Amino acid sequence: MSATLDAAEPFSHPALFYRGAEEYLAGTVPFVEEGLRAGQPVAVAVPGPRLELLRAELGASAGSVRLIDMTVAGRNPGRIIPGVLRAFADSHRDADHVRIIGEPIWAGRSATEYPACAQHEALINLAFTGRPVTILCPYDAIELDPRVLEDAALTHPTVIDNAKSTVSTAYDPGSVIQAYNVPLPRPGPDARHHVILDFDVDNLVQARQVAADIAVRAGLGTAAVGDLEIAVNELAANSVRHGGGRGTLEVWVDTALVCQISDAGRLTDPLAGREPVGLSGNGGRGLLMVNHIADLLRTHTGPDGTTIQARFSL
Structure with a gap:
């Protein structure tokens, strides 16, 4: 039927x-x-x-x-x-x-x-x-x-x-x-290359470089490393703009390469990053771009802030 x-x-x-x-x-x-x-x-x-x-x-x-x-x-x-x-x-x-x-x-x-x-x-x-x-x-x-x-x-x-x-x-x-708006998976005991970096507008370049270095060590190809850098840049820039001016980047490798960014902001639009954004739009392109780049994107948001986890297949 x-x-x-x-x-x-x-x-x-x-x-x-x-x-x-x-x-x-x-x-x-x-x-x-x-x-x-x-x-x-x-x-x-x-x-x-x-x-x-x-x-x-x-x-x-x-x-x-x-x-x-x-x-x-x-x-x-x-x-x-x-x-x-x-x-x-x-x-x-x-x-x-x-x-x-x-x-x-x-x-x-x-x-x-x-x-x-x-x-x-x-x-x-x-x-x-x-x-x-x-x-x-x-x-x-x-x-x-x-x-x-x-x-x-x-x-x-x-x-x-x-x-x-x-x-x-x-x-x-x-x-x-x-x-399903729940705390995201943390690195397990077998996780490798676990790095934590606090960032603000002054060290966004360092955040991208940290993620790229681990991606290279994990064996990602040149194009995939470039995509990951774009994703980290967009997520970190969103934290600077909308998450209190700063955030924390965590990167680790388990069954995938994981880039996680946490900040003090709260994501109030459940469709953020899931709707097309026109050229005249006033934002929203960054998260949409990351959704198209990452193999999985998960989000946890609440009164204490927002955490976004992007996973890239090895």
Whole structure:
């Protein structure tokens, strides 16, 4: 059964619980085909194996669909809204309605990544309210942890399960945003190259250099080191501008290279860094840029300040 559109609210965000390839195709292919018959732009952003499954089932119709491997485009959940969902929807603003299948959570997601994934699903509802868009989110009900399905009921107003669409009485995306606003992972006993540096406007160059030196020692390539320097510069500059004029940089290496910046500011916009910023915008580009650069970005904010952790694959 495919998702239906809510006439009262142009934006629709159903979750599709599936068990195996047959249910996956039964829930997604009609959704795509209905959109194509109606002349609506359709995009599919799902993990590679599911993408190929859909491509084969759609046949010649696949050529009319924007196909995106979510394991690449959405490796960092923080870039999915601006770089995948909004990028496609905004390119079709003249359409009566836009359809997207987005599967940001799959069995290979790590426990470190998952909180950012859950928050992403909650934030979609803020980013698209009032837009004539439907985003259908498949969830593997066999492979995923039951807690993931419970969170899906909190972040999606409608749940499709066993070919039946029902209103989610648990729907409360704000609770998910808060539930995963938790202190970020600290360096473990096996962490290497752990460095702490307090910075202000006078030693931003030193902060970049410290991070770059560790990145080189960890084996990152030249291009990746350059990206990391940009990310550290943007985060540190944000601390100077908005976090009380100073902050603390920590860098370490475990399963990834981690750059963490803490300051006394409080991040009040949950969509910060997740929405496209126009050339005439008055800020917000720095965090958006870091989301596009980093392999994972997580944030913890509260009355005592904000900590942002950017992870880069080795």
